[in-house]
Amino acid sequence: MQQSRTTGRDMTAQDAASVLDRVRTRGPRVHCITNAVAQNFTANALLAIGAVPSMTLAAEEIGAFVTRAQALLVNLGTFDRERLEATAIAVQSAAAHNVPWVLDPVFVDRSEQRAAFARDLIGQGPRALRLNRAEFATLSGNEPDRFAIAAYARGHQLVVGLSGATDLVADGERFASVGNGHPLMAKVTAMGCAASALVAACLGVEEDAFCATASALTIVGVAGEIAAETAKGPGSFAVAILDALHNLDGPTLMSYAKVN
Amino acid sequence: MQQSRTTGRDMTAQDAASVLDRVRTRGPRVHCITNAVAQNFTANALLAIGAVPSMTLAAEEIGAFVTRAQALLVNLGTFDRERLEATAIAVQSAAAHNVPWVLDPVFVDRSEQRAAFARDLIGQGPRALRLNRAEFATLSGNEPDRFAIAAYARGHQLVVGLSGATDLVADGERFASVGNGHPLMAKVTAMGCAASALVAACLGVEEDAFCATASALTIVGVAGEIAAETAKGPGSFAVAILDALHNLDGPTLMSYAKVN
Amino acid sequence: MQQSRTTGRDMTAQDAASVLDRVRTRGPRVHCITNAVAQNFTANALLAIGAVPSMTLAAEEIGAFVTRAQALLVNLGTFDRERLEATAIAVQSAAAHNVPWVLDPVFVDRSEQRAAFARDLIGQGPRALRLNRAEFATLSGNEPDRFAIAAYARGHQLVVGLSGATDLVADGERFASVGNGHPLMAKVTAMGCAASALVAACLGVEEDAFCATASALTIVGVAGEIAAETAKGPGSFAVAILDALHNLDGPTLMSYAKVN
Numbered sequence: 145m146q147q148s149r150t151t152g153r154d155m156t157a158q159d160a161a162s163v164l165d166r167v168r169t170r171g172p173r174v175h176c177i178t179n180a181v182a183q184n185f186t187a188n189a190l191l192a193i194g195a196v197p198s199m200t201l202a203a204e205e206i207g208a209f210v211t212r213a214q215a216l217l218v219n220l221g222t223f224d225r226e227r228l229e230a231t232a233i234a235v236q237s238a239a240a241h242n243v244p245w246v247l248d249p250v251f252v253d254r255s256e257q258r259a260a261f262a263r264d265l266i267g268q269g270p271r272a273l274r275l276n277r278a279e280f281a282t283l284s285g286n287e288p289d290r291f292a293i294a295a296y297a298r299g300h301q302l303v304v305g306l307s308g309a310t311d312l313v314a315d316g317e318r319f320a321s322v323g324n325g326h327p328l329m330a331k332v333t334a335m336g337c338a339a340s341a342l343v344a345a346c347l348g349v350e351e352d353a354f355c356a357t358a359s360a361l362t363i364v365g366v367a368g369e370i371a372a373e374t375a376k377g378p379g380s381f382a383v384a385i386l387d388a389l390h391n392l393d394g395p396t397l398m399s400y401a402k403v404n
Numbered sequence: 405m406q407q408s409r410t411t412g413r414d415m416t417a418q419d420a421a422s423v424l425d426r427v428r429t430r431g432p433r434v435h436c437i438t439n440a441v442a443q444n445f446t447a448n449a450l451l452a453i454g455a456v457p458s459m460t461l462a463a464e465e466i467g468a469f470v471t472r473a474q475a476l477l478v479n480l481g482t483f484d485r486e487r488l489e490a491t492a493i494a495v496q497s498a499a500a501h502n503v504p505w506v507l508d509p510v511f512v513d514r515s516e517q518r519a520a521f522a523r524d525l526i527g528q529g530p531r532a533l534r535l536n537r538a539e540f541a542t543l544s545g546n547e548p549d550r551f552a553i554a555a556y557a558r559g560h561q562l563v564v565g566l567s568g569a570t571d572l573v574a575d576g577e578r579f580a581s582v583g584n585g586h587p588l589m590a591k592v593t594a595m596g597c598a599a600s601a602l603v604a605a606c607l608g609v610e611e612d613a614f615c616a617t618a619s620a621l622t623i624v625g626v627a628g629e630i631a632a633e634t635a636k637g638p639g640s641f642a643v644a645i646l647d648a649l650h651n652l653d654g655p656t657l658m659s660y661a662k663v664n
Numbered sequence: 665m666q667q668s669r670t671t672g673r674d675m676t677a678q679d680a681a682s683v684l685d686r687v688r689t690r691g692p693r694v695h696c697i698t699n700a701v702a703q704n705f706t707a708n709a710l711l712a713i714g715a716v717p718s719m720t721l722a723a724e725e726i727g728a729f730v731t732r733a734q735a736l737l738v739n740l741g742t743f744d745r746e747r748l749e750a751t752a753i754a755v756q757s758a759a760a761h762n763v764p765w766v767l768d769p770v771f772v773d774r775s776e777q778r779a780a781f782a783r784d785l786i787g788q789g790p791r792a793l794r795l796n797r798a799e800f801a802t803l804s805g806n807e808p809d810r811f812a813i814a815a816y817a818r819g820h821q822l823v824v825g826l827s828g829a830t831d832l833v834a835d836g837e838r839f840a841s842v843g844n845g846h847p848l849m850a851k852v853t854a855m856g857c858a859a860s861a862l863v864a865a866c867l868g869v870e871e872d873a874f875c876a877t878a879s880a881l882t883i884v885g886v887a888g889e890i891a892a893e894t895a896k897g898p899g900s901f902a903v904a905i906l907d908a909l910h911n912l913d914g915p916t917l918m919s920y921a922k923v924n
Binding site for chain 1: 700703704707708711712717718719720721722724725728729732746902903904905906907908909910911
């Protein structure tokens with residue numbers, strides 16, 4: 145599935161720089177079903193990196209938006225009837241038009257209904273699953289180590305992008321770790337949601353979902369480190385990371401990247 | 405309709421300064437039906453300029469809010485059933501109480517249902533229509549040049565405020581161009597939505613919708629230029645434009661304004 | 665009811681510092697039913713102070729979130745059917761599991777339906793009611809002076825936290841005034857909503873609702889003063905107050921606090 149370009153190759157900082165360059169050049173349209181808390185920051189993160197966000201949830205038109213997009217994000221952060229209905233239509237449209245999508249199963253560790261819904265969605269073909277350790281443990285029933293995420297990725301034919309002090313990415317055959325990031329990222333709401341949206345943006349320009357996911361996590365981690373250099377707290381950090389995403393170029397990305 | 409004060413007169417920077425002064429002094433209440441992505445930034449832009457925003461969509465109470473407001477914004481950015489129902493009630497209340505309103509037909513170029521809904525709303529008496537080139541082309545079927553927007557404004561008895569590198573404003577008899585603004589404005593989500601909200605704020609203190617629309621676009625364009633002087637990217641730009649809107653005074657506005 | 669720790673004692677800056685310290689150490693989970701305009705800023709304010717926000721409104725899962733939270737916020741800023749239904753379930757869950765909650769009756773002065781709903785909620789046992797002068801006048805039918813808020817607090821067995829140039833806090837027996845704050849706080853949307861969320865965070869670590877409410881209003885007022893020292897307008901102020909909340913420590917809080 146994901147073996148197009150880099151099967152057998154490790155992920156490199158140069159791959160991430162190449163993906164970043166294509167996002168800037170092509171401006172992929174990313175349709176986002178995401179929670180109300182995250183919508184504004186997510187849209188701004190996508191614009192900062194050069195993608196074009198749309199956010200409608202209306203059942204009557206979401207199919208049209210997804211069909212014309214290069215990638216789709218499904219984030220479960222606020223899990224209401226409108227979003228449930230929108231998700232069903234969007235995922236069907238994505239499948240019909242071969243639009244890649246990423247699932248962010250926010251807070252599945254807090255509600256069994258939400259976990260059940262996430263498991264059902266995982267069966268419907270997301271290319272990538274971006275989540276944190278507690279969410280992975282809830283969905284898989286296993287501790288989130290290298291073996292568990294590789295097995296889960298293989299079993300479900302998707303790429304797992306696990307956020308943490310070090311991010312881990314696995315597609316069942318390959319494995320990457322991303323050592324970039326900063327503790328202030330955990331102090332800004334919607335940072336993980338925005339990271340998932342950047343995974344979608346990268347999926348819009350890179351067929352290899354493993355490379356796209358690792359690239360996105362590298363980009364957001366590096367932007368976080370650059371933002372932390374000037375931030376005075378989480379308020380100014382949230383502003384500075386948008387600036388950093390906008391100003392990030394390939395050489396800077398490669399000089400900061402800790403991906404392998 | 406819009407011929408109260410300045411019929412036959414060109415739009416001047418001094419007119420914009422006068423409108424700004426009245427917004428500051430009177431603090432018009434602006435009720436906003438707008439998309440979830442834009443709500444926070446729009447409310448902050450209105451507060452920064454001295455207006456008083458409200459945002460409820462509840463069918464049971466939106467009539468009361470509109471009736472007590474000096475202007476109404478209808479933005480189609482997230483076009484769901486709740487907002488459809490809210491819009492129907494709000495537009496009726498606005499007509500019944502002579503509350504001026506502005507329509508922002510976000511993304512009508514992406515969905516035919518949305519374009520049809522916008523056309524229906526245009527028949528219900530908005531004083532101003534603020535939109536971008538792709539949206540105008542979709543609604544009018546014409547390229548957005550001076551003649552087309554003047555013809556559209558005349559035909560629909562409203563003011564067209566068209567955003568672009570140079571903003572164009574027409575009411576069918578008069579024509580203004582606003583050369584202010586900055587490319588970073590396109591890199592922040594909800595910037596156009598906030599501009600439409602400022603049009604509403606200006607409509608709340610200025611009966612001449614042509615003057616109100618041109619004033620609002622001048623104010624937001626000038627604030628954008630001032631913000632860009634210190635911004636390091638789209639994150640800090642979004643912050644700085646709120647500061648600039650708050651700090652803008654008549655003399656500064658006139659010294660930057662490129663309206664004629 | 666609220667007489668656990670400090671009955672008969674005045675509120676001191678040291679009490680506020682102690683509450684702040686416990687929020688930082690324990691990281692209380694705060695579930696928020698709040699309006700779409702305020703969700704992002706509220707979540708960031710809670711994270712900045714060390715609390716853990718959640719925001720879902722889905723009827724199917726809100727009970728699970730409230731049950732696992734240390735405090736609940738009910739804010740009426742956007743008063744739609746989804747939030748009405750969510751509130752009914754959340755308030756029941758809070759009562760069943762002894763989770764303290766705070767009510768913020770935003771804009772009850774603008775809509776009679778909203779005021780009626782707020783009155784009904786006040787009968788269901790909130791520990792604290794945070795509101796402004798116009799909202800208090802609407803709910804109580806009285807001018808918001810010391811006697812009126814003390815009488816209202818006693819009659820409804822809750823703590824009233826009234827925002828203004830000087831904040832007033834009363835539980836019917838005790839009385840505190842908080843002289844901290846800055847005029848720019850009125851120029852940023854959702855600032856009052858975030859203050860109410862901080863009241864909830866403090867209720868999550870302090871049983872005495874009078875002390876929790878006065879502490880939260882002191883913390884947010886001091887953070888506002890610190891933010892104003894560097895802010896250039898409401899945009900940078902909103903950023904700086906999140907930084908200030910994050911960086912605030914006990915000694916700094918005590919040196920700024922004007923609570924008695």
